[in-house]
Amino acid sequence: MRLQYSTNIKIVQVPCTGRVDIIHLLKGFEDGADGIYVAGCEEGDCHYVSGNLKARKRVNYVKKVLEQLGVEPERVAMYNMSAAQGPRFVEIAKEFTAVIRELGPSPFNRNAVKAA
Amino acid sequence: MKSGSNLEKVLTAGQFAVTGECGPPRSADAAIVREKAAHLKGYVDSVNVTDNQTSVVRLSSLAGSLILQQEGLEANMQMVCRDRNRIAIQSDILGACALGVKNMLCLSGDHQKFGDHPEAKNVYDLDSIQLLRTVKMLRDERKLLSGQEMEEGTEPRLFIGAAVNPFADPFEFRVHRLGMKIAAGVDFVQTQCIYNMAKFKKYMKQAVDMGLTEKVFLLAGVTPMKSLGMAKYMKNFVPGMDVPDEIVARMQGVGKKDQGKEGIRIAVEQIQEIREIPGVAGIHLMAIEWEEKVGEIIEAAGLLPRPVL
Amino acid sequence: MIVAERKPIEEILEMVRDFRKILLVGCKGCVTVCNAGGRKEVGILASIIRLARDKENRPIDVHEHTLERQCDPEYIDQLADMIGEYDAVLSMACSVGPQFISARFPEKKVFPALNTNFMGGALEHGVWAEFCQACGNCKIHLFGGLCPIARCSKSLLSGPCGGSSGGKCEISNDVDCVWHLIVTRMMEQGRLEELTALKPYKNWSTSRDGGPRKIVREDLKL
Numbered sequence: 001m002r003l004q005y006s007t008n009i010k011i012v013q014v015p016c017t018g019r020v021d022i023i024h025l026l027k028g029f030e031d032g033a034d035g036i037y038v039a040g041c042e043e044g045d046c047h048y049v050s051g052n053l054k055a056r057k058r059v060n061y062v063k064k065v066l067e068q069l070g071v072e073p074e075r076v077a078m079y080n081m082s083a084a085q086g087p088r089f090v091e092i093a094k095e096f097t098a099v100i101r102e103l104g105p106s107p108f109n110r111n112a113v114k115a116a
Numbered sequence: 117m118k119s120g121s122n123l124e125k126v127l128t129a130g131q132f133a134v135t136g137e138c139g140p141p142r143s144a145d146a147a148i149v150r151e152k153a154a155h156l157k158g159y160v161d162s163v164n165v166t167d168n169q170t171s172v173v174r175l176s177s178l179a180g181s182l183i184l185q186q187e188g189l190e191a192n193m194q195m196v197c198r199d200r201n202r203i204a205i206q207s208d209i210l211g212a213c214a215l216g217v218k219n220m221l222c223l224s225g226d227h228q229k230f231g232d233h234p235e236a237k238n239v240y241d242l243d244s245i246q247l248l249r250t251v252k253m254l255r256d257e258r259k260l261l262s263g264q265e266m267e268e269g270t271e272p273r274l275f276i277g278a279a280v281n282p283f284a285d286p287f288e289f290r291v292h293r294l295g296m297k298i299a300a301g302v303d304f305v306q307t308q309c310i311y312n313m314a315k316f317k318k319y320m321k322q323a324v325d326m327g328l329t330e331k332v333f334l335l336a337g338v339t340p341m342k343s344l345g346m347a348k349y350m351k352n353f354v355p356g357m358d359v360p361d362e363i364v365a366r367m368q369g370v371g372k373k374d375q376g377k378e379g380i381r382i383a384v385e386q387i388q389e390i391r392e393i394p395g396v397a398g399i400h401l402m403a404i405e406w407e408e409k410v411g412e413i414i415e416a417a418g419l420l421p422r423p424v425l
Numbered sequence: 426m427i428v429a430e431r432k433p434i435e436e437i438l439e440m441v442r443d444f445r446k447i448l449l450v451g452c453k454g455c456v457t458v459c460n461a462g463g464r465k466e467v468g469i470l471a472s473i474i475r476l477a478r479d480k481e482n483r484p485i486d487v488h489e490h491t492l493e494r495q496c497d498p499e500y501i502d503q504l505a506d507m508i509g510e511y512d513a514v515l516s517m518a519c520s521v522g523p524q525f526i527s528a529r530f531p532e533k534k535v536f537p538a539l540n541t542n543f544m545g546g547a548l549e550h551g552v553w554a555e556f557c558q559a560c561g562n563c564k565i566h567l568f569g570g571l572c573p574i575a576r577c578s579k580s581l582l583s584g585p586c587g588g589s590s591g592g593k594c595e596i597s598n599d600v601d602c603v604w605h606l607i608v609t610r611m612m613e614q615g616r617l618e619e620l621t622a623l624k625p626y627k628n629w630s631t632s633r634d635g636g637p638r639k640i641v642r643e644d645l646k647l
Binding site: 197224225226227229230238240244246261279281285286292293296299355 | 578579580582584585586587588589590591592595596602605608609612620621623624626627629
Binding site for chain 3: 027068071
């Protein structure tokens with residue numbers, strides 16, 4: 001569709017969000033991400049049946065960890081959309097970026113690659 | 117005679133017995149026990165003294181029993197399995213008898229989670245049925261659990277009681293549990309307070325059919341409702357309690373200041389109904405924190421004067 | 426198996442507060458099966474500790490290592506080469522692990538990252554319950570295959586007590602009344618007589634009450 005979305009988003013492709021585990025989200029923060037969101041299929045439409053449901057549970061686990069560390073749980077989020085919804089993908093990219101901009105840079109001062 | 121207590125004499129003579137209840141204070145104030153004793157004197161054959169009921173720390177049952185006896189009443193000391201191991205249990209039994217206690221109830225005890233010390237260690241070395249057997253062994257075989265013998269005349273002689281709950285689950289097993297307690301040696305049992313009369317009658321029929329009421333004296337529990345709040349609390353928060361909606365409705369149907377009177381009226385009706393049920397040897401009136409009403413209830417139920425034997 | 430659970434993060438962070446280099450050791454035994462202290466959980470905890478310390482601007486070096494088990498001295502020995510570099514060791518095994526590590530390396534500060542809860546099994550994926558209390562004298566066959574010592578809140582041998590209601594224990598609606606289960610099962614099996622027979626007094630001396638226990642197998646000693 002050649003729709004534009006902001007350059008601050010690094011995409012990690014997975015065959016199904018069910019592949020995303022707790023450690024991947026935590027490592028993302030260790031590596032310097034200010035925010036991480038998991039974009040999966042609509043609930044009920046997962047090609048692998050329930051991968052996106054598992055992903056949501058793992059996102060919730062990491063939200064709790066962030067809270068316990070005194071960090072905003074909104075920095076990690078789960079979104080659901082159909083693979084065909086290009087405009088929705090862009091909309092979410094903008095929405096999440098706005099949320100993180102509002103929250104500010106990551107409170108974890110990792111000496112890792114920060115967005116250029 | 118097992119212990120020759122007043123309660124034993126009344127029941128053995130075939131008279132309809134009345135026992136009361138006294139919850140000791142949450143302090144070392146003996147005067148409170150004496151006050152409660154004063155309200156009960158002349159209206160009951162003996163009085164239960166609870167043992168840290170609902171796991172809330174109170175003046176001990178043994179001490180409470182002694183104070184009551186000093187006031188001229190007969191005590192039914194209670195002992196729960198929650199807080200003492202078999203060593204302390206046997207020791208307290210010997211001590212209680214040495215000081216003149218003649219009746220003792222053997223209970224499991226509410227779990228400490230209910231009380232004000234939920235972090236306490238949980239003992240339950242014996243269960244209530246094993247406790248019954250222990251008291252019987254001490255009394256009839258003159259032996260401690262270890263086999264240690266006591267000389268004739270020096271053994272503790274107690275009239276042994278237990279609690280039964282016709283309203284707990286599974287219902288079909290409850291009457292068998294009464295059978296187990298009888299086999300273990302119980303002399304008298306008191307039921308959990310009754311509101312569901314139909315269920316109680318069903319239980320009693322089973323007990324009579326199994327011949328159990330010929331082997332044990334069963335006293336039916338009655339607790340007068342002080343208020344609508346109390347009715348609701350007992351219905352929803354007290355384990356093993358069965359309060360039918362009709363009772364709550366009756367309490368709800370009268371004005372706030374008449375709730376107490378209605379509660380007493382219900383209690384008196386219950387006692388009269390219970391007296392007609394075959395197999396029941398008496399009532400156990402638990403007017404918790406309302407001891408001053410015991411006289412009124414017993415009189416209205418036609419149970420005065422109490423027999424003097 | 427032994428079922429354990431990771432301690433709250435604040436408690437763990439407090440334990441390692443003064444250290445800059447720690448060794449986090451997992452275990453491939455029971456704690457892997459109950460998802461509390463295996464290789465995966467070691468990775469997650471290490472990450473959380475690093476993040477927490479980064480936030481405070483006091484970074485920490487967490488080295489991750491997982492042993493086959495932490496209840497056999499031979500496996501603990503495997504830490505000998507690496508342990509020298511670290512200020513402290515955080516063990517993610519059941520409590521036996523940190524005790525063994527501490528015994529083998531007495532000069533090291535060793536901390537337990539888990540609370541060891543009970544011996545039990547899985548009810549469903551992610552849910553475990555207590556089934557055994559290690560009383561040292563198993564008699565579950567007398568109770569229809571159920572254990573009243575571990576699963577009854579009062580360890581009654583002649584239950585149920587008067588607090589059993591709707592098949593649940595008086596202490597909580599989340600706890601099944603095991604005596605309700607025992608009675609139901611044995612009555613279905615036609616074992617009423619066995620059920621109502623008087624039970625012998627429990628000999629607690631084989632349980633922890635008798636003191637810390639030891640088993641010696643002469644036939645296995647080298």
